[in-house]
Amino acid sequence: MPRLALLLLFCLAAPAGAALPERLSQTGLAEAGVRAFEPRFALWSDGAAKRRWIALPPGGQVDASQPNALRFPAGTRLWKEFSVDGRPVETRVITLAADGRWEFASYVWQGDDAIRAPARGQVLALPGGKRYDVPSVGDCMACHAGARSPVLGFAALQLGPAVPALLREGLLKGAPATWAAQAPDFIATTPVEHAARGYLHANCGHCHFDGGVPVPLRLALDVGAAPAPVDGAAVMRRAGTRNPYQQMPPLGTREIDAKGLALLAHHFNLEKPE
Incomplete structure (x- = not known):
């Protein structure tokens, strides 16, 4: 079966983030051990501002033995917040379950918390007549599931100058020895x-x-x-x-x-x- 057909079948058959909670506040974003990071090359999202965080399980390390396709331990969680005109609109969450399956969900901000969006996605009407697309789970997987690593922003070339510090902190393993002094590029x-x-x-x-x-x-x-x-x-x-x-x-x-x-x-x- 062609690769694209396999990917489509995978997207359609994958559970719709059932293990993820209904509220963003329940996903652990405010817990200790959550760290912010910033890719040095930006993904264009119609001008939305973005913030990103990652949390590894206790003692967990990211495997960098394949420099172009980092591998993450079970229990890894990542968040990406989208803001428009200074106000948070959506936060996307991906987690790696114990069975090796990545789970995806989007949360739409309502007041001081965000509520999980339908798995089919939705379109939001923003002030000023703007429209904002919250992706479906299938949309998320169309980009992430077929990539060399399902995590796109926390990657060797995207982290660049931050890599030597991550090595010193013991968050990466198996990386080329040169990364300790010279960031990957x-x-x-x-x-x-x-x-x-x-x-x-x-x-x-x-x-x-x-x-x-x-x-x-x-x-x-x-x-x-x-x-x-x-x-x-x-x-x-x-x-x-x-x-x-x-x-x-x-x-x-x-x-x-x-x-x-x-x-x-x-x-x-x-x-x-x-």
């Missing part, structure tokens, strides 16, 4: 290339990697390696439209990222699409 010839390729890695690389979607477009980065050649015009076309049949990324965004598109145009020496 990829090869880029200019700061613009570094920023543009990092942008594509964060926004597209979870699908477009060796073994990912069957499209001849490799946008994921590897630790210590140079980016693969890419058709810049094709990337710009897909990033520069919100036609639902053509846009990239296909989920999680209604608006074109003007700054991101300008960065890509600069890197590829192309005009921004009209």
